[in-house]
Amino acid sequence: MFKDSLRNKINLVFSITLVLLASLFIASVKYDHAKFEEHNAAQERAIAHYLYDYYLKTGKIDKAYLESQNVSLITDKGDVVQIERYFKEKGKYKKYAVDTYRLQRIILINNDRFKLFLENRNKPRYPVKRIIVFSIVLMFILFLYLWIVQSLKPLSELKEKIKTFSEGNLDISCSSDKDDEIAEVANEFDHAVTMIRELLQSRQLFLRAIMHELKTPIAKGRLMSEMLPDEKSKARMHSIFERLNLLIDEFAKIEKITSKNFKLNIKPYKMSDLVEASIDILMVENPERLVTIEIKKDYIVKVDFELFTLAMKNLLDNAIKYSTDKHVTVKILEDHVEIINKAEALKEPLENYFKPFHTSKSGLGLGIYIVKSILDIHHMELGYRYEEGNNIFTVR
Structure with missing residues (x-):
């Protein structure tokens, strides 16, 4: 997919400009070639008419005139025979015909007075001036492109510094x-x-x-x-x-x-060990009276021990504080942990409690903000649902 960036837009603009410039150059060369062919064809017809009129008056071919028109008379019999066979094979053996034979432009004049094969040596001029002009324009466009790209270089450096x-x-x-x-x-x-x-x-x-x-x-x-x-x-x-x-x-x-x-110190730990460490730092008497751990399937998770246990400790602390029976159940499942307590459902969506110093009747202000910040650092998610009178927080 095309990335909608300033650099790509500049590249697109200059690419279109170069394509248009090349198209204009090719079109101008083709136009000059077409004009030359048109002029050349008119000149060849004029030569044929002049030779016929001159022959009627003098009974001769005006070779000096042909030379002045950069046209030569083919007199070699072997060449004449081959050229004549070539015109007959192509179906162009007529009173007047023009064709290319061995990179030579040949004019056939075949009337009731004479039969001639002429070589037209006129060639289209090489467009030197046009090439020079287009080359200068091309160099200017390339210079302008490099100048603009170079001026955008500080923007890339600024982007990296912002990152x-x-x-x-x-x-x-x-x-x-x-x-x-x-x-x-x-x-x-x-x-x-x-x-x-x-x-x-x-x-x-x-x-x-x-x-x-x-x-x-x-x-x-x-x-x-x-x-x-x-x-x-x-x-x-x-x-x-x-x-x-x-x-x-x-x-x-x-x-x-x-x-x-x-700076995170990431290491692999068993989730059960992390939960037990979180309970230890609650610093409460008889923690088994307040927290019950149910291990369905223990698993390994890579976390920073100090930060993650702090997040879990805050969740446990909030769950104990706002539960109606001052008891919390922690379920360790296959790929996530559930912290469950009996309490009223949250009055607002969980996302509202992610804000620091959020205040409500049920509290959960700074504590949930800290938990969310730590889980974000670990690329983990905090979920919430309410089932059968229980608040269930999920760390996945």
């Missing part, structure tokens, strides 16, 4: 010192990249500063919790601070995901 930028590489420069529209676009895009880079850097600095500052009170809190006399309270406080520390680490991962500044 690199879309992949998360912000360390690019596309500024141009030229004075054309492409350079203006490149400079504006370079300015936008600089602004985005500075904005992301300031955001990252801000978030990292906050997370760093939070680490200090958490560390102090853990230290203080160790001084509590009650072992049960100590364990509970220790669990709370561990949870806060884990949340900060997750926020750091989320920040990297949303800024496309994360």
Whole structure:
């Protein structure tokens, strides 16, 4: 299929131009040849009439006149016999006939007074001037084409840099010192990249500063919790601070995901192992009371362990939080996982919950956004259906 690009349009325009130019050149050459043939035929008839009239007056053939018309009389008897046989075989042995014999234009004049075979040595002129003109036009068109294609080269470079930028590489420069529209676009895009880079850097600095500052009170809190006399309270406080520390680490991962500044470490894992790891990072007491795993058929999936378990953990966390019985069933099937909980159906289509900070009565705002972002990176899909009072989320 023809790609509707600017370069292809330019190629098409110049190809049509070259075809039209070649057609015009061929048509002009054919026209000149036709005019020559017409003039040559009229000249040959005039020669035949002149020779007949001159012979009636003088009884001779005017050879000087023939020479002046660049026409010669064929006198060799052997040649005359062969040419005469040739005209008879072609059915052209008449009072007047013209044909080509061995690349020679032969005129037969056969009347009641004489019989002559003449060779017309007039040839069409080689169209030197026309070839020169068309060659100059062709060179100009080719120069114009190369000039335009060369001027589009920065556009291809800008496309590659935009592609690199879309992949998360912000360390690019596309500024141009030229004075054309492409350079203006490149400079504006370079300015936008600089602004985005500075904005992301300031955001990252801000978030990292906050997370760093939070680490200090958490560390102090853990230290203080160790001084509590009650072992049960100590364990509970220790669990709370561990949870806060884990949340900060997750926020750091989320920040990297949303800024496309994360390098995946893809390895094969059993889906059952990934689900169990996701349950572990929920950091809840007696997780078997909250989550039931049903393995119909375990399978291997290639994922980044930290990111994928974070996505599964968010799904499990949401499922537990919004279930009516605080229980979730995880089914591992042949090629997908189902997270099932008893709860009300989603009030809106699942796609609406993919937006960050989505708010509704049933929640599921940032958590689903994080899950969708991680699954997109892994080229996986998140599905949803409601059956018999159960919400069923599918990771496929």
